[in-house]
Every structure is written in structure tokens, then in C-alpha cells.
Amino acid sequence: MNPILADKIAHAPKAELHIHIEGSLEPELIFELARRNGVALPYPTVQALRDAYAFTDLQSFLDIYYAGASVLLHEQDFYDMTAAYVERAMADHVVHAEIFFDPQTHIERGVSIETMVAGMERALAEAEARGFSSKLIPCFLRHLPEEHALQTFDAALPMFERYGHRLIGVGLDSSEYGHPPSKFARVFALAKERGLKLVAHAGEEGPPAYVVEALDVLDVHRVDHGVRSIEDAALVARLADARVALTVCPLSNLKLCVVNDMTEHTLKRLLDADVMVTINSDDPAYFGGYINQNYLAIADALKLTDDELYKIIRNGFEASFVTDAQRAAYLSLLDAYWHAPQAMP
Numbered sequence: 001m002n003p004i005l006a007d008k009i010a011h012a013p014k015a016e017l018h019i020h021i022e023g024s025l026e027p028e029l030i031f032e033l034a035r036r037n038g039v040a041l042p043y044p045t046v047q048a049l050r051d052a053y054a055f056t057d058l059q060s061f062l063d064i065y066y067a068g069a070s071v072l073l074h075e076q077d078f079y080d081m082t083a084a085y086v087e088r089a090m091a092d093h094v095v096h097a098e099i100f101f102d103p104q105t106h107i108e109r110g111v112s113i114e115t116m117v118a119g120m121e122r123a124l125a126e127a128e129a130r131g132f133s134s135k136l137i138p139c140f141l142r143h144l145p146e147e148h149a150l151q152t153f154d155a156a157l158p159m160f161e162r163y164g165h166r167l168i169g170v171g172l173d174s175s176e177y178g179h180p181p182s183k184f185a186r187v188f189a190l191a192k193e194r195g196l197k198l199v200a201h202a203g204e205e206g207p208p209a210y211v212v213e214a215l216d217v218l219d220v221h222r223v224d225h226g227v228r229s230i231e232d233a234a235l236v237a238r239l240a241d242a243r244v245a246l247t248v249c250p251l252s253n254l255k256l257c258v259v260n261d262m263t264e265h266t267l268k269r270l271l272d273a274d275v276m277v278t279i280n281s282d283d284p285a286y287f288g289g290y291i292n293q294n295y296l297a298i299a300d301a302l303k304l305t306d307d308e309l310y311k312i313i314r315n316g317f318e319a320s321f322v323t324d325a326q327r328a329a330y331l332s333l334l335d336a337y338w339h340a341p342q343a344m345p
């Protein structure tokens, strides 16, 4: 693609709204933590682990992802993982991130939510002092029963009180097929009662009907992925009218075979239909790239224009859960950069 536009995208201030912190664990850090914690990994070397990153679908990825997360035991581990993500994100000029984590993955190994949040919070508070703002969103694992999600929500309640500045909502992730959003109606209703922000993965591998359920049954503010929404014209019109953002993750869609080729990605058709699409990295350590690589890969494949890219970056700030004052500040920062990029570093 045009190198000037590529450079402009790379240096633009951005928001990242779909990043699983456990998916930012690079193989080197997985091995370091495994050594530190005496955890045996089913892969003999860093290279063997990387070589296993040849996924055929969402489930084949999740199996390795949960093996990688097994090295996280102590507060310091959650700190190190989060601090490493912050460095990578700041290098890509991310100024605000809304970060998912999966409490159930770690509770199962005896790690308390307090341990997870304390470690992440320490890294994020340090990042805040360097101009990197962030929120945390615990997600429920949809392949487990709703009863588990309800117990997890109960266990997380003191965290929502204590870290209310950071923990602002709940999400839904993991294996989509056979686990429709409606399975989690009760726990989302409880979160809604508390005024929390609501998001859910839907329409990644699952059908557009799951996106409709996420909207109608869970009442989500944003939909994670949602790329299959394009198959339902009424849904596309609804997403556009209601300005419901989709947090699209192009390299993830390619690696998990949601699309066979980046040129077939539905992002541009959604954008043309006025849907508020954003670009994000999902699980960057596993899918071959952080946010800038996601932007560059899809901009190149779909021949996105300067105006389209501006709109997508802008959507990231528009759809973020920041205050109106913060949003206005980010939009001015973006405008100042985008319309006079030669004046910026």
C-alpha cells in the first residue's frame, strides 16, 4: 500500500477496544513465567509453541490459549503480562485501551480475582502516568454454564466496588457455536442493574442471529467481531441506525479461518453500510500482529482510503467507554494529527 498512508496510520493516536490480555502473552513470556512458577508446558521450546499456532478454527486456538494462560498464578505474573501489552500498544500509538480478561480461566487454577486485578491494576496505573488510559472488562466463558458466570459475577462484585475506576463492564467470549448470548441473560441482567457497560462476542463464527440476541436479550452497548452481521440486511441497517459499534479484528478473522483471504473480509461492506466498525487486535501474540499490523493488513487488502481509515480510527474513540470530556480530547488529538500529519512525530 501507499507508504505515506501506512506511516500515517501507524503513528495515529488510537483506541483499542477488543484485546484479551491473556492473548497478548508472547511465547517467550509464557516460557519465562512457566520457569518462574514451575509449570510444565506441553511444548518443549518457544519455537515448538509458536509452530503450534496454525489454527483451523476458534476451538483449535482456544485449546492452545488456555494452555498458555496456565502459567499465570501470581500478582506479579498479571503485572508482567499487562506491562508487556502496554509497551506494545504504546509503540503502536494506542492512547486508550479497553482490556478483556477471563476470570474463570484463572479461578479454575485457584487464582483469586483480587490477584488478577491487583496485578493488572498496578501495571495500568503506571501506564496512566505515561499517558496511556485504560479500562478492564472481565468476560464470562460462554462454553461454561451460566451458573459459573453467576458465581464469577458474585466473586467480582467487591472488585467492581474497589476498582470502579478501572472495571467498567462485563463481556462474553470463548467458543461461540452452540452457546448463544441468550444463555447468559440472567447474569447480563444483573450487570445491567448495576449500571455496568455490556459487550459480547457475537457473529464471529456464529450466525447473525447471535448478534440480534446480543442486542435484544443482553442489551449490549457494543458487539465484539460481528463480522457475519453482513449476512442479514435488516441487522446491518439496525446496527447503523443505532450506532452500535463492531470491534473487528482482521488478523484474528484470517488466522481462525472466519475469512479465507483478507480481500474477502466484510469490514468494507459494513463500513459502506454506515456501520460503526473499529479495528483491534483480539489476541495479538497468537494471531501475528498488534493493532497497527491489523490496520495495515486490512487497509492493504481492501484498499481503504485515507477518509475511511480516519473514520475507523475515529470510531474507536467514539465507541469507547470514556467520559465525554476525554472523548472530545481524543478526537481533537486525532484531528490535529490526521489533518496535519507532517507536523507530528
Ligand SMILES: [Zn+2]
Pocket: 018, 020, 173, 201, 224, 282
Ligand atoms: Zn475476542
